[in-house]
Amino acid sequence: MFAVIMAGGKGSRFWPRSREKMPKHLLDIQGERTIIRETVDRIRPLVPPERTLIVTGRSHAAELIRQLPEIPAENILIEPVGRNTAPCIGLAALHIRKRFPDAVMLVLPSDHRIGDEITFRKVLAAAGRIAAEGNSLITIGIRPTGPETGYGYIEQGDPFPSGEKEAIHRVRSIREKPPLEQAREFLRRGSFLWNSGMFVWKASTILGAIEKFLPELHAGLLRIREALGAEREEEIVGEVYSAQKAVSIDYGVMEKAENVLVVSRDFDWSDLGSWDALWEVSEKDENGNAVRGSWIGIDAFDSLVHSPGKMVALVGVRDLLVVETDDALLVCRRGRSQDVRKVVEALEKDGRKRYL
């Protein structure tokens, strides 16, 4: 079994800590370890570093190698440009199939938080066994805890018979991020799961599905396959990528394929997509404040403070996200952290590159 960690994200919603040169997964936003360090450590009992591949952009490769010295250099796959998840997964599948034609691959985002790692690994192991036995495309679903509009959803169909303890179903449909009313309806119906963006399948199975549903991508991947290990590899990858459309594996393959299963269980998952999400999963004091570092609160409630090394005082405030770096300071109302992107857009528009 191989693991593929997709580390192409920009994470502009974690500004001012996330920057073009330092996306979310390279930051220690949650604790002592960086998020990608946690991701690699988390799957290590299932998949050793020699079989862990990481797909990333050129500008982040050096920092990634620095943070993960145990990952062999040939396991760091460089995408010349980002083209969403389908090309990324196809590229990794090529490399894996070349090494072991029958290998199962776990596909994992680089930047999620998992509370219950033991259950998480049990779910992946069960999915791996099912993937190894047949030609299923397996996705990991999360039981929703609220009418979240920031996630895609997976509709469960009939149970899939297996010897596993996990709840495994055929997938009836895959849904994009819904408006609030629909999210509420999904929650009421009970048969909808959050789409975690994690997948398990044989490399050969997903390459076959890409051939069927994304033939242009498949043709490009064939060109890359011929160049693997050759001097021209980087050049060919560049050509293929620049000619591809950006397409997600959900939209490009999963919504169309027949042999899709979903394994679901609760393992305290969050996509850690924003400062709001971080506040949600952080430990808080009795007044609801999640603070890293020294601080004094006078009538301060339900706030997040990230200001390493500085003495922070909050007086008479609630529901704030306060984040400080060497050169920037964000003060955002809780619930509004999606709009941190607008700050990054404004900085781009003003040409203030040093803050990007």
Added chain:
Amino acid sequence: MFAVIMAGGKGSRFWPRSREKMPKHLLDIQGERTIIRETVDRIRPLVPPERTLIVTGRSHAAELIRQLPEIPAENILIEPVGRNTAPCIGLAALHIRKRFPDAVMLVLPSDHRIGDEITFRKVLAAAGRIAAEGNSLITIGIRPTGPETGYGYIEQGDPFPSGEKEAIHRVRSIREKPPLEQAREFLRRGSFLWNSGMFVWKASTILGAIEKFLPELHAGLLRIREALGAEREEEIVGEVYSAQKAVSIDYGVMEKAENVLVVSRDFDWSDLGSWDALWEVSEKDENGNAVRGSWIGIDAFDSLVHSPGKMVALVGVRDLLVVETDDALLVCRRGRSQDVRKVVEALEKDGRKRYL
């Protein structure tokens, strides 16, 4: 005419910018010049540096001399400990009377803001003429613009006949900071003025009043007078101060004396007592934000930001005071900046001296 600038304040309400070593009057909180620099410049057309005395604590003297190189060294009077305004004024009066027995002295706090400096100087000049002609104790009153509970009040009595254009009245009573209901009543009655803490009198007149109403202080001042210029001066000042009770000139003298006048006029005065007061007097953009430095506001209103050199983003917030220094960050609800003192108290209690 001499000027005495009382620079003994600690200004803990301007934390984190104000510190034990750097009280408010030594900071450039409002603009390019420090507050005491503005105070000295403002009276310079009336009183040259050679006749401007500054009373301050030992730990602030070096910085004060650095900021005000034109003030002669012998005009910097050191108080070994703070004992409120009566001993401070008495000490300055001794020095002035020694140089010119009949001199008039203006007594000014070091840390106020004056919008209309020309009018301000006219008021002081008129008060100076009246003080020179007789034995009045003159205080400067400000026409109130609201039921302020943070200021003391002066009740006007009968008009005082003079050749001046200014409104000059006898003082009927001097009131401590009132509760809100009383402040409203003062405003309704129309005969109450804010007590600016500025005074004009002959040095001999105030020393006479101190002799009458604060005999213990007067005895101490006589001891100091004998030691002025002698080797023992510093030692004697230390002994006298440590034996004195802290007492304000308002409570100790002005509330009891008969010959008290008030000159009143509007010259856009603020005691700049807090971050809230600073927001009030600051220039603001069309959304009510007063910001020094680079910033981006997304739905941000009625806030103050002081974060020199840093890119600040406010998202979805209103009514905040955000102040940052090299080692500390304050985020305070507007209207709550009196409670910044509580932050300083908490830091003291926790023994976190580096932030004091």
